[in-house]
Amino acid sequence: MSEIELVSGPDAPGGELMAGVASVLGAPAAERRRSLRQLPQGLALRLYTAMARLRAFDERAVILQRQGTIGTYPPYYGEEAVQAASVLALDDRDWLFPTYRQNAVATLRGCPPESPLLLWRGNPAGWYDVHRYRTAPICVPVATNYPHAVGAAWGSRLRGESTVALAFGGDGSTSPGDFHEACNLAAVVVAPVIFLVTNNQWAISTPVQQQTKVTRLADKATAYGIPGVRVDSFDVFACYEAVAAAAARGRAGLGPTLIEAVGYRLGPHGTADEPSLYRDPERARLWAGMEPLGRAGAAMVDAGLTTLEALEEIRESAVAEMLLAGDQLEAVPVPELEEIADRVHLSTPWTLSPDHLREPSYPRAG
Amino acid sequence: MAELTYREAVRGALREEMLRDQRVILMGESITGYGGSYAVTKGLVEEFGPKRVMETPIAEAGIVGFAVGAAMGGLRPVAELMTVNFALLALDQIVNSAAKFHYMFGGQWSVPLVVRTVSGFGQLGPTHSQTFEGWFASVPGLKVVMPATPADAKGLLLAAIRDPDPVIFIEHSLLYSTKGQVPDDDGLEVPIGRAAVVREGDDITLVSYSRMLLQALHAAEVLEREDGVSCEVIDLRTLRPLDYPTMVRSVGRTHRLVVCGEDWRTGGFGASLLSELQDRSFDDLDAPIARVAMRDIPLPYSRRLEQVLIPGSQQIVDAVRRMS
Known part of the structure; x- marks a missing residue:
C-alpha cells in the first residue's frame, strides 16, 4: 500500500470520517484566530493546563507501569482534549461517569493525582472521594457506566437539582446492549445525561468498521429520538462547545445528547498491548500530528493568546507535579486482608462477621 | 394483626416505605398501567405518580444499571424484574456494578438497591420456570432474601429497602395468593440474615x-x-x-x-x-x-x-x- 493511498483513505485525518465534524482548530486561520480570541477570559489557558496535567499524569503512569510500581494501565494519550473539555464545560456539581480510559479526570476537580495512581497499584488509598469530586468509580466492564449515568441524572432531576451527568465511552462501547438500553431509557424519561463516545476507531484490535456498519456513530442517536453531534476529538475548543451545549440542553429539561468525538487511538489499548501487531503504524503516524495538546498550544500562540514559553512552563509544572505524585506511591502501606474483607457490605450482618466465618468454619460440639 | 395475601403484604411494604421515605422509587416493565405481571404494584402509580413509579422500556440491564446510578445518587430504588428468568439479562449490572461499588471504592459509594423479582412455575415452559437464587447467593456483596409467608414478605421487604447494600428480593409466583397474619405495626422489619x-x-x-x-x-x-x-x-x-x-x-x-x-x-x-x-x-x-x-x-x-x-x-x- 502506497503512502498516497493511505493519506486519501476514508479514515485518515483529512478523510471522509472527519468530514463535517465540528472543529474550531480545523477552521481557516483567520476564523480560528477569531474564535480563540472570543473565548471567555482565561478559558484557553485553563483548557491547556488541564490537558497538560492529564498528559503528564498519563506519561508518568506509563513509566510507573514499566517500572513495576503500578499494574496494567490503560493510557489515554490523545484523548486529553475530550476529557479536559468535558470537565471544564460542566459545573463541578455535575456527575462524571468515567471508564478506565478516563481514570484521572477527578484530578481536574482537585483530586490528588496519587489517588488514581494508587488505584492502579491496587491500594485502598486510591479510592478517591467520589462525592467530593462528583466522579463515579471508574467502570471497567464496557458500557456499564451509561445506565448508571442515566439513573444518577434522573435522581438529580427528581430531587429538583439542575445537575447533568456525563458518561464516557469508546466506539466499542456502542455495541453492548447497555449502551442501547441507556440511550433509549434516557430519551424516554428525558434524563439530563450526556453520552460522550470517543470514536478512536479501535476497540483493542477490532476496527470500528467491524464494530458497526454505521459510519457516523452519532447517527445511532436517531434511533433514540435524541440529538447526535460529531466533534473533532483532538480539538479541545470544539469539544468544550459540544459538551457545554449538551449540558445546557440537559439543564433545560430537553433530555440526553449523544456526542461522537471523532479521532484515532494514538497509543495502545493498554500497557500490555502492541498495536503494530494488528494495525498499520504508518496510519498511526498520520494521526499523530493531530495530537491535541500541541495542536491547541500552537493555535493559542498563533492567535496571540499566550507564548511558547508560558505553555512550556505549564507543561513543566504538570510534569513536576506528577513526578512528585509518583514518588509518593511506594510509601503508602500495602493493604491487609481485613481491610477489604470488612468492605464487602456496608452493613455487615452478624452472620457474615469475621468471627462467624473464621476457619475452621465453626467450633464443633465436644 | 390482619390477614393479608402475600401479594398484599409486598404491596403494603412498598407503599408504607414510599410514604415514609421520599427517596424510594419503583421502576419496571408494565408496573404502572398493568400493576406488574403479578399485580403487586397495582394502584401505586395512581397514588405516587409516574416519577416515583416509573414505567420502563423492556431493558433489564438498563433498568438495573439505571437503579444502580439512582441508588448511588441518593435514591432508594426498588427495581422490579418481571421474573428471575429475565434477571439473566441484568446479571452483569447486578454482579459487576451493584455488588461491587461499595467494595471497590472503599465503602464511599454504596448501592442501596432492591431488585424485586419472581421465581415460580405453572406451565410457563423451560425458559420461564427457573430458580436462580443460588447464583445470586454465591456473590459477595449481594444479600438474597426469599420470604415464604406474608408477614416475612412485608417485614423483609421493609428491611431490604432500608438496607444500605444491594438486596435481591425473590418472591414466588405460587405464594402470591397465600394468606397469613401480618402485624399491623407500621414499618416493622424482619431482620435480614435470620432464619x-x-x-x-x-x-x-x-x-x-x-x-x-x-x-x-x-x-x-x-x-x-x-x-x-x-x-x-x-x-x-x-x-x-x-x-x-x-x-x-x-x-x-x-x-x-x-x-x-x-x-x-x-x-x-x-x-x-x-x-x-x-x-x-x-x-x-x-x-x-x-x-x-x-x-x-x-x-x-x-x-x-x-x-x-x-x-x-x-x-x-x-x-x-x-x-x-
Missing part, C-alpha cells in the same frame, strides 16, 4: 425456604401422623447471609438433616449449604445429610411432567423415610 424455626421437633431437621417451606410443613405433618417422626422445620428466609448457627443448633438436637430446595440439584443453593453443614455439624450427624432438589432437567411445559419434576412434600417425606 426462623417455624415448627419445633426432635427427630429430624427440615431446612427450607420460599414455597418449599409450605411443602416441608406439610411433610412434617404427614411424618408426625403416619410415622410418629417429629420434624423441626426451619425457614431460612435469607439465603445470603445465611444463618448457619440456627441450623447447627437444630442439628445438634435432632442429629438428622434434610435440605429442601426447588432449584437444580447440580450447583444448586442446597449443595453449598449442605457442604458447609457437613463441615460445621459433622460430629452431630447420625446420618448423611439428605437433599431434595429438582432433577437436572429444564421444566417442561406439560402439566403432568411438570408435576412429576417439581419437588414437593412427597419427596421430602420419602427422603426422611430413607434416612430412618
Whole structure:
C-alpha cells in the first residue's frame, strides 16, 4: 500500500470520517484566530493546563507501569482534549461517569493525582472521594457506566437539582446492549445525561468498521429520538462547545445528547498491548500530528493568546507535579486482608462477621 | 394483626416505605398501567405518580444499571424484574456494578438497591420456570432474601429497602395468593440474615425456604401422623447471609438433616449449604445429610411432567423415610 493511498483513505485525518465534524482548530486561520480570541477570559489557558496535567499524569503512569510500581494501565494519550473539555464545560456539581480510559479526570476537580495512581497499584488509598469530586468509580466492564449515568441524572432531576451527568465511552462501547438500553431509557424519561463516545476507531484490535456498519456513530442517536453531534476529538475548543451545549440542553429539561468525538487511538489499548501487531503504524503516524495538546498550544500562540514559553512552563509544572505524585506511591502501606474483607457490605450482618466465618468454619460440639 | 395475601403484604411494604421515605422509587416493565405481571404494584402509580413509579422500556440491564446510578445518587430504588428468568439479562449490572461499588471504592459509594423479582412455575415452559437464587447467593456483596409467608414478605421487604447494600428480593409466583397474619405495626422489619424455626421437633431437621417451606410443613405433618417422626422445620428466609448457627443448633438436637430446595440439584443453593453443614455439624450427624432438589432437567411445559419434576412434600417425606 502506497503512502498516497493511505493519506486519501476514508479514515485518515483529512478523510471522509472527519468530514463535517465540528472543529474550531480545523477552521481557516483567520476564523480560528477569531474564535480563540472570543473565548471567555482565561478559558484557553485553563483548557491547556488541564490537558497538560492529564498528559503528564498519563506519561508518568506509563513509566510507573514499566517500572513495576503500578499494574496494567490503560493510557489515554490523545484523548486529553475530550476529557479536559468535558470537565471544564460542566459545573463541578455535575456527575462524571468515567471508564478506565478516563481514570484521572477527578484530578481536574482537585483530586490528588496519587489517588488514581494508587488505584492502579491496587491500594485502598486510591479510592478517591467520589462525592467530593462528583466522579463515579471508574467502570471497567464496557458500557456499564451509561445506565448508571442515566439513573444518577434522573435522581438529580427528581430531587429538583439542575445537575447533568456525563458518561464516557469508546466506539466499542456502542455495541453492548447497555449502551442501547441507556440511550433509549434516557430519551424516554428525558434524563439530563450526556453520552460522550470517543470514536478512536479501535476497540483493542477490532476496527470500528467491524464494530458497526454505521459510519457516523452519532447517527445511532436517531434511533433514540435524541440529538447526535460529531466533534473533532483532538480539538479541545470544539469539544468544550459540544459538551457545554449538551449540558445546557440537559439543564433545560430537553433530555440526553449523544456526542461522537471523532479521532484515532494514538497509543495502545493498554500497557500490555502492541498495536503494530494488528494495525498499520504508518496510519498511526498520520494521526499523530493531530495530537491535541500541541495542536491547541500552537493555535493559542498563533492567535496571540499566550507564548511558547508560558505553555512550556505549564507543561513543566504538570510534569513536576506528577513526578512528585509518583514518588509518593511506594510509601503508602500495602493493604491487609481485613481491610477489604470488612468492605464487602456496608452493613455487615452478624452472620457474615469475621468471627462467624473464621476457619475452621465453626467450633464443633465436644 | 390482619390477614393479608402475600401479594398484599409486598404491596403494603412498598407503599408504607414510599410514604415514609421520599427517596424510594419503583421502576419496571408494565408496573404502572398493568400493576406488574403479578399485580403487586397495582394502584401505586395512581397514588405516587409516574416519577416515583416509573414505567420502563423492556431493558433489564438498563433498568438495573439505571437503579444502580439512582441508588448511588441518593435514591432508594426498588427495581422490579418481571421474573428471575429475565434477571439473566441484568446479571452483569447486578454482579459487576451493584455488588461491587461499595467494595471497590472503599465503602464511599454504596448501592442501596432492591431488585424485586419472581421465581415460580405453572406451565410457563423451560425458559420461564427457573430458580436462580443460588447464583445470586454465591456473590459477595449481594444479600438474597426469599420470604415464604406474608408477614416475612412485608417485614423483609421493609428491611431490604432500608438496607444500605444491594438486596435481591425473590418472591414466588405460587405464594402470591397465600394468606397469613401480618402485624399491623407500621414499618416493622424482619431482620435480614435470620432464619426462623417455624415448627419445633426432635427427630429430624427440615431446612427450607420460599414455597418449599409450605411443602416441608406439610411433610412434617404427614411424618408426625403416619410415622410418629417429629420434624423441626426451619425457614431460612435469607439465603445470603445465611444463618448457619440456627441450623447447627437444630442439628445438634435432632442429629438428622434434610435440605429442601426447588432449584437444580447440580450447583444448586442446597449443595453449598449442605457442604458447609457437613463441615460445621459433622460430629452431630447420625446420618448423611439428605437433599431434595429438582432433577437436572429444564421444566417442561406439560402439566403432568411438570408435576412429576417439581419437588414437593412427597419427596421430602420419602427422603426422611430413607434416612430412618
